[in-house]
Amino acid sequence: xxxxxxxxxxxxxxxxxxxxxxxxxxxxxxxxxxxxxxxxxxxxxxxxxxxxxxxxxxxxxxxxxxxxxxxxxxxxxxxxxxxxxxxxxxxxxxxxxxxxxxxxxxxxxxxxxxxxxxxxxxxxxxxxxxxxxxxxxxxxxxxxxxxxxxxxxxxxxxxxxxxxxxxxxxxxxxxxxxxxxxxxxxxxxxxxxxxxxxxxxxxxxxxxxxxxxxxxxxxxxxxxxxxxxxxxxxxxxxxxxxxxxxxxxxxxxxxxxxxxxxxxxxxxxxxxxxxxxxxxxxxxxxxxxxxxxxxxxxxxxxxxxxxxxxxxxxxxxxxxxxxxxxxxxxxxx
Amino acid sequence: xxxxxxxxxxxxxxxxxxxxxxxxxxxxxxxxxxxxxxxxxxxxxxxxxxxxxxxxxxxxxxxxxxxxxxxxxxxxxxxxxxxxxxxxxxxxxxxxxxxxxxxxxxxxxxxxxxxxxxxxxxxxxxxxxxxxxxxxxxxxxxxxxxxxxxxxxxxxxxxxxxxxxxxxxxxxxxxxxxxxxxxxxxxxxxxxxxxxxxxxxxxxxxxxxxxxxxxxxxxxxxxxxxxxxxxxxxxxxxxxxxxxxxxxxxxxxxxxxxxxxxxxxxxxxxxxxxxxxxxxxxxxxxxxxxxxxxxxxxxxxxxxxxxxxxxxxxxxxxxxxxxxxxxxxxxxxxxxxxxxxxxxxxxxxxxxxxxxxxxxxxxxxxxxxxxxxx
Amino acid sequence: xxxxxxxxxxxxxxxxxxxxxxxxxxxxxxxxxxxxxxxxxxxxxxxxxxxxxxxxxxxxxxxxxxxxxxxxxxxxxxxxxxxxxxxxxxxxxxxxxxxxxxxxxxxxxxxxxxxxxxxxxxxxxxxxxxxxxxxxxxxxxxxxxxxxxxxxxxxxxxxxxxxxxxxxxxxxxxxxxxxxxxxxxxxxxxxxxxxxxxxxxxxxxxxxxxxxxxxxxxxxxxxxxxxxxxxxxxxxxxxxxxxxxxxxxxxxxxxxxxxxxxxxxxxxxxxxxxxx
Ligand SMILES: Nc1ncnc2c1ncn2[C@@H]1O[C@H](COP(=O)(O)OP(=O)(O)O)[C@@H](O)[C@H]1O
Ligand SMILES: [Mg+2]
Numbered sequence: 001x002x003x004x005x006x007x008x009x010x011x012x013x014x015x016x017x018x019x020x021x022x023x024x025x026x027x028x029x030x031x032x033x034x035x036x037x038x039x040x041x042x043x044x045x046x047x048x049x050x051x052x053x054x055x056x057x058x059x060x061x062x063x064x065x066x067x068x069x070x071x072x073x074x075x076x077x078x079x080x081x082x083x084x085x086x087x088x089x090x091x092x093x094x095x096x097x098x099x100x101x102x103x104x105x106x107x108x109x110x111x112x113x114x115x116x117x118x119x120x121x122x123x124x125x126x127x128x129x130x131x132x133x134x135x136x137x138x139x140x141x142x143x144x145x146x147x148x149x150x151x152x153x154x155x156x157x158x159x160x161x162x163x164x165x166x167x168x169x170x171x172x173x174x175x176x177x178x179x180x181x182x183x184x185x186x187x188x189x190x191x192x193x194x195x196x197x198x199x200x201x202x203x204x205x206x207x208x209x210x211x212x213x214x215x216x217x218x219x220x221x222x223x224x225x226x227x228x229x230x231x232x233x234x235x236x237x238x239x240x241x242x243x244x245x246x247x248x249x250x251x252x253x254x255x256x257x258x259x260x261x262x263x264x265x266x267x268x269x270x271x272x273x274x275x276x277x278x279x280x281x282x283x284x285x286x287x288x289x290x291x292x293x294x295x296x297x298x299x300x301x302x303x304x305x306x307x308x309x310x311x312x313x314x315x316x317x318x319x320x321x322x323x324x325x326x327x328x329x330x331x332x333x
Numbered sequence: 334x335x336x337x338x339x340x341x342x343x344x345x346x347x348x349x350x351x352x353x354x355x356x357x358x359x360x361x362x363x364x365x366x367x368x369x370x371x372x373x374x375x376x377x378x379x380x381x382x383x384x385x386x387x388x389x390x391x392x393x394x395x396x397x398x399x400x401x402x403x404x405x406x407x408x409x410x411x412x413x414x415x416x417x418x419x420x421x422x423x424x425x426x427x428x429x430x431x432x433x434x435x436x437x438x439x440x441x442x443x444x445x446x447x448x449x450x451x452x453x454x455x456x457x458x459x460x461x462x463x464x465x466x467x468x469x470x471x472x473x474x475x476x477x478x479x480x481x482x483x484x485x486x487x488x489x490x491x492x493x494x495x496x497x498x499x500x501x502x503x504x505x506x507x508x509x510x511x512x513x514x515x516x517x518x519x520x521x522x523x524x525x526x527x528x529x530x531x532x533x534x535x536x537x538x539x540x541x542x543x544x545x546x547x548x549x550x551x552x553x554x555x556x557x558x559x560x561x562x563x564x565x566x567x568x569x570x571x572x573x574x575x576x577x578x579x580x581x582x583x584x585x586x587x588x589x590x591x592x593x594x595x596x597x598x599x600x601x602x603x604x605x606x607x608x609x610x611x612x613x614x615x616x617x618x619x620x621x622x623x624x625x626x627x628x629x630x631x632x633x634x635x636x637x638x639x640x641x642x643x644x645x646x647x648x649x650x651x652x653x654x655x656x657x658x659x660x661x662x663x664x665x666x667x668x669x670x671x672x673x674x675x676x677x678x679x680x681x682x683x684x685x686x687x688x689x690x691x692x693x694x695x696x697x698x699x700x701x702x703x704x705x706x707x
Numbered sequence: 708x709x710x711x712x713x714x715x716x717x718x719x720x721x722x723x724x725x726x727x728x729x730x731x732x733x734x735x736x737x738x739x740x741x742x743x744x745x746x747x748x749x750x751x752x753x754x755x756x757x758x759x760x761x762x763x764x765x766x767x768x769x770x771x772x773x774x775x776x777x778x779x780x781x782x783x784x785x786x787x788x789x790x791x792x793x794x795x796x797x798x799x800x801x802x803x804x805x806x807x808x809x810x811x812x813x814x815x816x817x818x819x820x821x822x823x824x825x826x827x828x829x830x831x832x833x834x835x836x837x838x839x840x841x842x843x844x845x846x847x848x849x850x851x852x853x854x855x856x857x858x859x860x861x862x863x864x865x866x867x868x869x870x871x872x873x874x875x876x877x878x879x880x881x882x883x884x885x886x887x888x889x890x891x892x893x894x895x896x897x898x899x900x901x902x903x904x905x906x907x908x909x910x911x912x913x914x915x916x917x918x919x920x921x922x923x924x925x926x927x928x929x930x931x932x933x934x935x936x937x938x939x940x941x942x943x944x945x946x947x948x949x950x951x952x953x954x955x956x957x958x959x960x961x962x963x964x965x966x967x968x969x970x971x972x973x974x975x976x977x978x979x980x981x982x983x
Contacts, residue, residue, distance in 0.1 A: 022588070022589065023588050026589045026590050028590075029589060029590035029593070033499050033502045034503055034507065034511065035499075036499030037504070037511055037512075037515045039496055040500060040515060040518050040519055040560065040561065040564065041514075041518055043560070044521070046533070047525070047529070047533045047557075050533060051529075051533060053536070054536040054540060103432050105429070106425065106426050106428070106429020107429045107433040109426045110427060110430030114423065114426055114430065115430060123430065125683065126433070127433060128679075129437065129676075129679050130433070130436065132611065132615050133437075133618070133672070133675065134617070134619070134672075135618070135620075136649060136650060136668065136671070137440060137618065137671065138440065140444070140649070140653060140664075141439070141440045141443050143653075145439070152390065196432075196436075224419035225419055225422070226418055226419040226421075227419070229422065247524065251524060253526070254525070254526025254527065254528070254529065256526065256527060256528040256620070256621035261650075282528040282529075285528050286528060286621060286624055289624060289625055300532065301532060301536060304528070304529050304532040304533075308525065308526070311524055311529075312522075312525070315524040316517055316520065319520030319521065323516075
């Protein structure tokens with residue numbers, strides 16, 4: 001008897017080439033949605049292009065010194081650049097961040113871990129509401145109510161912490177309170193008030209996604225609540241903290257009205273943050289806009305482009321970090 | 334009889350008493366309360382003598398530091414170091430929570446206290462045409478600014494809500510090849526500095542297209558800020574629509590467009606409305622983009638497409654920088670009205686957001702009756 | 708029995724023949740990406756009969772069911788091979804639009820999923836809306852009543868037609884979903900574990916509904932409940948997937964034979980609850 005061994009041929013099945021014939025309505029709908037989505041790209045491109053086109057005149061005149069020159073006198077035919085304004089912008093943002101990030105971490109931890117369940121919803125609402133209060137109103141409140149109190153704090157810091165360079169304020173004669181308003185420090189504090197709700201919202205959301213089983217695991221081992229926060233929530237939420245901070249940084253750099261109301265613009269750089277006088281690109285645009293001639297406007301466009309590029313980079317990075325640390329659903333940032 | 338009725342009938346009439354689980358240990362509460370009082374007393378004793386601080390702010394800073402230290406020390410005495418650290422964290426984190434609530438009360442309270450005495454009904458109907466820098470703050474009003482703000486925000490809404498919702502539909506329903514880059518771009522754009530939006534509209538609309546400053550130019554600038562916000566929030570809302578509903582619609586033979594328009598969007602209706610209104614509440618207070626685009630005015634201009642217009646935030650921003658008290662008071666009144674608008678929008682958003690997708694409004698109920706579907 | 712009083716005749720304006728038809732699958736194989744989850748499935752689902760698909764979880768019953776009305780292709784990575792015919796017409800290769808196929812082959816899901824933004828009545832006629840079919844007010848009202856009667860739900864919801872669909876109990880919601888599927892006059896109805904989320908009373912109601920429907924519609928049902936399979940179906944197919952291998956049909960035939968006299972020992976083990 002002969003046994004015929006059939007060759008072990010892998011039969012390649014032919015997969016169906018699925019064709020979806022969409023109706024006209026469906027095709028129109030998809031095209032419309034795609035077009036709507038594309039407007040955001042178009043808008044982004046247009047902003048960059050038009051600021052560049054309008055700013056070219058100024059860039060051409062100043063060359064690279066636009067980024068190093070302290071003065072801002074395009075209208076008088078003088079020199080101009082963001083060499084002083086940009087560092088001031090960053091300094092205000094850093095002051096704001098130094099306050100906003102720790103407070104937001106605490107507030108987010110409070111909302112997710114400590115607040116009773118009912119209070120949690122109310123607090124979330126309050127944070128949302130705080131984010132909706134116009135920066136104009138924060139600025140007014142800061143100017144009229146907070147600043148008169150903060151100058152005392154500034155003076156105290158200058159008196160007692162003056163050995164730290166950024167708090168050292170030199171004065172001829174005794175230091176009076178009038179040395180301290182409209183400073184980088186005060187502007188930074190007011191901006192921080194606007195950042196806290198935004199930053200808290202991002203962090204709350206990420207902390208809220210900390211895995212329950214790990215939390216319960218830590219508690220079941222006899223850990224304290226602080227232990228859970230330190231060992232589970234903070235490590236888990238690190239991306240949220242960094243992302244939230246960077247997002248706030250983007251906002252802080254671009255904040256206009258509150259800063260414009262608080263500061264008195266100066267164009268000479270200084271090391272300390274407590275004494276009167278500060279600046280920011282956004283405030284520069286808001287304040288100089290109405291009194292600028294053609295070259296002046298062009299210079300403002302160049303400054304605006306600088307700000308646009310910086311915030312775009314920071315925010316894309318922030319969004320990348322936050323989206324990596326959270327899954328799927330998210331509140332808006 | 335339905336099963337739920339059965340269930341309730343079987344439920345026992347009297348429930349056994351449940352154990353109440355206390356989240357706050359009485360010993361801890363005593364320790365915290367005691368520390369608070371003791372540190373208050375101590376601060377009062379030493380303040381101004383040993384501490385190099387003055388003023389009310391300093392007093393409370395000093396109290397807080399002593400209080401926190403006392404909580405830690407007392408708990409450590411009563412139990413152990415681990416517990417003490419836990420208590421310390423609890424107290425500090427609670428303070429963080431309070432630090433978020435405090436500004437809301439302070440900002441709202443201060444705005445009311447500064448703004449209410451110049452607030453008259455006439456503020457809503459008169460403009461600034463007969464008002465000079467020396468007139469009393471109760472004279473004239475902000476009608477021109479309110480009209481301007483409503484028109485500018487309304488136009489911005491008309492421009493960006495359809496675009497934004499459609500973009501969100503692209504992200505969550507069509508899921509095309511552009512979805513991922515679009516999400517990143519939307520994130521990046523949602524934080525474009527508001528002054529840059531104004532500068533951009535100035536560059537393209539006024540300098541390049543040769544248009545003049547109008548309310549419409551302002552609403553274009555607001556749209557630049559509004560579009561990414563609407564896209565982002567709407568996408569979040571659309572993603573909450575269960576996938577099973579889309580499948581059910583497709584299984585009934587619904588095409589993509591009808592699935593989106595008849596099933597997904599109606600289900601997300603209240604969420605979308607909330608997202609739009611919250612976005613409006615944020616946009617309504619934007620000042621910076623308007624400085625460059627609307628021009629500002631003192632009299633009513635009800636045509637957003639021609640001539641300069643005013644807006645509430647710009648009105649406030651201009652007046653508050655005058656030296657006269659009356660102008661500053663007028664600015665605060667404007668700020669109060671603005672804040673009220675924001676609060677009203679916020680409350681509306683919360684009410685709508687609280688409704689489930691199965692809420693049937695009066696209008697819809699009437700239409701359903703007419704169609705024989707209710 | 709009141710459930711049988713579906714006497715109101717109703718005709719949906721339509722050009723296609725809606726008489727009951729059989730479905731047939733030949734050499735069907737399915738993939739998710741490169742993962743082959745179903746191989747060489749051959750099954751006849753005769754007209755006017757109830758075919759039950761049984762087998763342990765994960766052996767591809769749902770996947771197979773979803774190929775029958777082209778829901779399978781909604782998963783981005785999914786693909787398939789073989790032939791599936793509806794009344795002799797190849798649903799993947801003919802020029803029949805996919806929406807038309809799905810209208811002819813209706814589907815009821817495991818979890819009841821009425822549209823939350825619609826009332827009970829709106830849910831019933833939602834299929835017409837989704838298909839863009841316009842009907843008059845009286846036609847619409849007739850259709851609502853007719854479909855709810857066929858689904859055995861009319862008496863319970865007659866007074867609640869204006870309530871939101873989700874206000875009904877779970878069993879009522881599932882029957883509402885059946886009524887919704889019936890409104891587009893399908894020739895075949897696919898049911899994927901329609902009772903697994905329901906209590907025994909609701910389950911019995913749905914089984915009664917199936918019994919009345921099968922006179923006019925070909926039904927394919929996935930179930931994990933052996934008694935249910937025996938009660939409702941005339942034909943039965945047993946699916947199985949060895950670990951790491953694609954699922955396939957071990958054997959199929961009349962329900963009577965599969966349960967009382969199966970060829971394959973694995974089948975008898977499964978139907979007698981010895982594994983799975
Ligand atoms: N969307 C999907 N993507 C990838 N694999 C899937 C998907 N759905 C089902 N599968 C896989 O296909 C196999 C069959 O699943 P399914 O048809 O749901 O089984 P059943 O309904 O018999 O329990 C399982 O191994 C499952 O993991
Ligand atoms: Mg299944």
